[in-house]
Amino acid sequence: MIRKLKKIFVIVGAVAMFVFNIGEVNAQDITYSQPYNSPTYYNPAFVGLTLGLKTRFNYQKRWTGLAGNYYTYNFSADIADRNIPGSGGLGLIFSQDRQGMGYIQTTTIGVMPSVRIRSSYNTLFQVGATISAVNRKLDLTNAVFSSQLDPIYGNIGPSTFSDYGNESTFYADFSLGGLFQFEKGSTTGVIGFAAHHLTRPDQSFTGHTAPLEIKYVAHADFIINFMESRQFYGKARGWKLNPGFIYQRQLFMDVYQVGLNAYTSYVYFGIWYKNEAFNWDNFSNMTFMLGTNVPFTDQNRMKVMYSYDLMIHSEHGYVGPTHEISLIFEFDGVSFHKSKGTLNSMKMPNQPLECSSF
Numbered sequence: 020m021i022r023k024l025k026k027i028f029v030i031v032g033a034v035a036m037f038v039f040n041i042g043e044v045n046a047q048d049i050t051y052s053q054p055y056n057s058p059t060y061y062n063p064a065f066v067g068l069t070l071g072l073k074t075r076f077n078y079q080k081r082w083t084g085l086a087g088n089y090y091t092y093n094f095s096a097d098i099a100d101r102n103i104p105g106s107g108g109l110g111l112i113f114s115q116d117r118q119g120m121g122y123i124q125t126t127t128i129g130v131m132p133s134v135r136i137r138s139s140y141n142t143l144f145q146v147g148a149t150i151s152a153v154n155r156k157l158d159l160t161n162a163v164f165s166s167q168l169d170p171i172y173g174n175i176g177p178s179t180f181s182d183y184g185n186e187s188t189f190y191a192d193f194s195l196g197g198l199f200q201f202e203k204g205s206t207t208g209v210i211g212f213a214a215h216h217l218t219r220p221d222q223s224f225t226g227h228t229a230p231l232e233i234k235y236v237a238h239a240d241f242i243i244n245f246m247e248s249r250q251f252y253g254k255a256r257g258w259k260l261n262p263g264f265i266y267q268r269q270l271f272m273d274v275y276q277v278g279l280n281a282y283t284s285y286v287y288f289g290i291w292y293k294n295e296a297f298n299w300d301n302f303s304n305m306t307f308m309l310g311t312n313v314p315f316t317d318q319n320r321m322k323v324m325y326s327y328d329l330m331i332h333s334e335h336g337y338v339g340p341t342h343e344i345s346l347i348f349e350f351d352g353v354s355f356h357k358s359k360g361t362l363n364s365m366k367m368p369n370q371p372l373e374c375s376s377f
Contacts, residue, residue: 050295066133073096075346141203188224198210214234235268237265243259282312328343
């Protein structure tokens, strides 16, 4: 009973922070266990970075040890265009996040254009933006408040609190990012930076001012090719390694993620460390990833990856692990326009750098 009440108080406290102290408490963006599988969510400059059409679906079930239903999913699609001078590509993004027992739900839909700047044969810059519309809903119909709780019997009846029921707010949002990509020998690298919520939109339900704080993202990763064949997806033997890191800062929250992924014989696996440093506490997580690459043809493939994210501090273990699944489809030959006599997947002498995704 005590453990059950503890979980209820966690949920009650979270709702109370959003409802009663919305002028002082600001929501933080979702952090995925597999940031490398949702690149345009973190930096819109990734739109159209590699040839073809990419679709990505990410689902995360957080803190399964808690009574609440914390989940989020993200869908994105982007297509590259090399036939319009300066064009990188065009993308779409749709995401939804649910917190607590479904009391707070955030839905986002946006469009992501990008611009491609060639600096040399083996280097390039891309700049991208996300223009989105956001809807946040607060539903306290089934909420449990302190007036309903008894230390012995638990939930003993309806609450007298009725100031809020169903609330909803809409706002526009804008994000901007850039990256630098280079290729040297068998190594490809990407270094980037993005700033989200640049307009600091008001997300309050109650009429108080609650600006969404700007989130800054810095990231870098490298793909090191140890394959015997230069063909990226084929029967070549060897390894591909993908070390990387991503840093996020939003208001008083800093999140660091650093790790290593590997690919061999159609199998992905990786291990990442994540630290979430707040003013009042310190959280560390280990994430283990396993996945597979299923090639349909030389230019079309599906990737499926699963990760298990676990807090490594015993005092926080009661929140339970986080599960995440990513489903990715890549179609290298798809583009807005077809150049006659030229395969879009080929790197021609007069074309800028074209690299495969990991």
